[in-house]
Amino acid sequence: MIVVNDRWMIDVDAYNYIVCKNKPRPKEKNGKTYMEYPTVSYHRTLSEACKAILDEEVRISMGEGTKTLAEAVTAMREVCSEMRGLIDKILEDDGK
Numbered sequence: 001m002i003v004v005n006d007r008w009m010i011d012v013d014a015y016n017y018i019v020c021k022n023k024p025r026p027k028e029k030n031g032k033t034y035m036e037y038p039t040v041s042y043h044r045t046l047s048e049a050c051k052a053i054l055d056e057e058v059r060i061s062m063g064e065g066t067k068t069l070a071e072a073v074t075a076m077r078e079v080c081s082e083m084r085g086l087i088d089k090i091l092e093d094d095g096k
Contacts, residue, residue: 001020001037003022004022004050004053004086005022005082005086006022007021007022007057008020008021008022008053008056008057009021009022009037010046010049010050010053011037016042016043016044017042017043017044017045017046017048017049018039018041018042018043018049019039019040019041019042019043019049019052019053020037020038020039020040021037021038021040022037023037023038024036024037025038040052040056050083053083054079054080054083057079057082057083058072058075058076058079061075061078061079062075
């Protein structure tokens with residue numbers, strides 16, 4: 001599982017990249033308890049999964065109420081900057 005930030009994770013199976021909320025909830029199966037991460041969406045590529053997270057983060061950052069186009073663009077830029085920072089950190093850590 002790829003931890004994107006404190007709100008999102010990306011899981012992978014043979015066919016999909018699965019965007020999950022990073023809010024595990026306990027589940028029980030066959031008498032054993034495990035943590036389940038709520039699935040949000042399925043995607044064919046990692047870039048599609050990242051874009052879905054980016055879109056949702058922009059929606060969250062906009063919050064409730066009426067926004068101007070300028071406010072929407074500012075919110076998108078802030079979220080994109082945060083995601084770029086996360087990617088840069090991952091690449092730096094990978095190079096060590």
